[in-house]
Amino acid sequence: MRTMKLLPFAATALLSLLAFAPAAAKAQPQVIHYHSALADLRTARYYLQLDHRPEYAKPEAKAIEELSKAIDDISKAVMNEGGKPWQVPPPEAGANPNTPIHSAVKLLNDAHDDLSRGEDIPANQGLQARGLKHIEEALNHLRPLV
Numbered sequence: 001m002r003t004m005k006l007l008p009f010a011a012t013a014l015l016s017l018l019a020f021a022p023a024a025a026k027a028q029p030q031v032i033h034y035h036s037a038l039a040d041l042r043t044a045r046y047y048l049q050l051d052h053r054p055e056y057a058k059p060e061a062k063a064i065e066e067l068s069k070a071i072d073d074i075s076k077a078v079m080n081e082g083g084k085p086w087q088v089p090p091p092e093a094g095a096n097p098n099t100p101i102h103s104a105v106k107l108l109n110d111a112h113d114d115l116s117r118g119e120d121i122p123a124n125q126g127l128q129a130r131g132l133k134h135i136e137e138a139l140n141h142l143r144p145l146v
Contacts, residue, residue: 030118031083034074038085040111041071041135047100047107048142056101056145063104063138070134074115077127101145108139 045067048060075085112135120128 030121031078031081033114033117034078034081035083035085037111037114037131038071038074038078040107040114041067041074044104044107044111044138045071047104051100059141059145060101063141066134066138066141067108070111070131070138073127073131073134077120077124077131080123080127081121101142105139105142105146108135108142111135112139 045064048064048067051060078085112132115128115132115135120126
């Protein structure tokens with residue numbers, strides 16, 4: 001008798017869980033892409049800050065400014081999705097500190113690819129698109145130097 005009383009409650013709980021499970025599963029992979037992009041963006045900014053050649057100072061400074069804006073936007077998007085922007089994986093291999101501009105361009109392309117995957121949630125209010133725009137602006141400043 002007691003089991004029969006709990007049956008409707010258990011069925012309702014199970015249906016609620018199944019209804020919300022796809023939404024939670026969809027949002028989680030985007031955070032993974034955001035984390036990967038953050039790691040690449042931070043490393044690209046670091047490489048550009050290592051380069052002290054005076055002829056490249058102005059375009060690098062503009063690129064660093066755009067990278068900082070992209071990092072801020074993507075960090076906010078990670079927090080909106082329940083992630084921790086300060087806990088990111090190491091950057092992808094292939095960058096070389098001896099060629100900082102080439103390495104930064106490679107990392108920016110990787111970050112752009114990571115951000116392009118998946119859909120931005122409405123709570124982010126376009127943070128993904130703004131982050132992509134900042135990365136493209138940084139690449140526009142760096143491509144003539146490569």
